[in-house]
Amino acid sequence: AQKITQTQPGMFVQEKEAVTLDCTYDTSDQSYGLFWYKQPSSGEMIFLIYQGSYDEQNATEGRYSLNFQKARKSANLVISASQLGDSAMYFCAMREGRTGNQFYFGTGTSLTVIP
Amino acid sequence: DAGITQSPRHKVTETGTPVTLRCHQTENHRYMYWYRQDPGHGLRLIHYSYGVKDTDKGEVSDGYSVSRSKTEDFLLTLESATSSQTSVYFCAISDWLAGVYTGELFFGEGSRLTVL
Numbered sequence: 486a487q488k489i490t491q492t493q494p495g496m497f498v499q500e501k502e503a504v505t506l507d508c509t510y511d512t513s514d515q516s517y518g519l520f521w522y523k524q525p526s527s528g529e530m531i532f533l534i535y536q537g538s539y540d541e542q543n544a545t546e547g548r549y550s551l552n553f554q555k556a557r558k559s560a561n562l563v564i565s566a567s568q569l570g571d572s573a574m575y576f577c578a579m580r581e582g583r584t585g586n587q588f589y590f591g592t593g594t595s596l597t598v599i600p
Numbered sequence: 601d602a603g604i605t606q607s608p609r610h611k612v613t614e615t616g617t618p619v620t621l622r623c624h625q626t627e628n629h630r631y632m633y634w635y636r637q638d639p640g641h642g643l644r645l646i647h648y649s650y651g652v653k654d655t656d657k658g659e660v661s662d663g664y665s666v667s668r669s670k671t672e673d674f675l676l677t678l679e680s681a682t683s684s685q686t687s688v689y690f691c692a693i694s695d696w697l698a699g700v701y702t703g704e705l706f707f708g709e710g711s712r713l714t715v716l
Contacts, residue, residue: 491642520705528710530705580703586631588645588705590635
C-alpha cells in the first residue's frame with residue numbers, strides 16, 4: 486500500500502485565488518510528521534510546512550496552511566492568494582518510525598497559476 | 601541554507617561502468633538519505649544512514665550500495681550502471697529530536713546521471 490497518496494497529477498488556479506492540494510497518508514504509528522515540499526522548474530526542493538501528529542492546531546506558514554484531519558489521515562496543503570511564482574511541483578511527505586528516520590514521498594502535484 | 605554539496609552535479613556514463621556520487625554536509629546531522637527522482641514516481645528512497653557505518657536499504661536499493669565512513673560524507677555507488685538508473689539523484693539530511701527538531705529533510709541540489 487502507498488504510504489503517501491497524491492491524487493491530483495496536475496492542478497490549475499487563477500492568480501490571487503486559493504488552491505488546495507490533496508494528500509492522504511497511511512501509517513499505524515502514533516508519532517509521525519507530515520511535510521510539504523515545493524520543487525520549481527529549477528529543480529531544488531524547498532521545505533514549506535510541517536505538521537506533527539500530536540499537534541492540535543493546523544500548521545500555518547505565511548500563505549501556506551496545512552489542513553490536518555487525523556481521523557481521515559489527510560494533510561492537504563492550502564495556498565492562499567496564489568502567485569505566478571507558486572507554479573511548481575508539490576510533494577507531500579511523511580516521517581514515521583520510532584527513530585524518526587523513515588521518510589516517504591507522494592508522486593507530486595503539478596500546480597500551474599494562470600495570470 | 602543547509603550546507604549540503606553533491607558531486608558531480610552532472611554525469612554521463614556508459615552501461616556497465618561504476619559510478620560514485622558524493623554527498624557532503626556541514627550540518628553534523630545524523631541522518632543522510634539518497635533518493636532518486638523519476639517522472640511519475642516522485643522521490644523514491646534508495647538507501648539511508650543513521651550514523652557512521654550505519655546504513656539501511658530503501659524501497660529501490662537493488663543495484664546500489666552506500667558507505668558512510670564519516671559523519672559528513674555519504675557515498676552512493678552504482679557498481680555497474682544500467683540505463684534504468686538514468687535519473688536525478690538527491691541527497692538529503694535531517695535530524696530529529698522530539699520537541700527540538702521537526703526532522704524536515706534538507707536537500708542537496710541534485711545530481712543528474714545519464715547512463716548510455
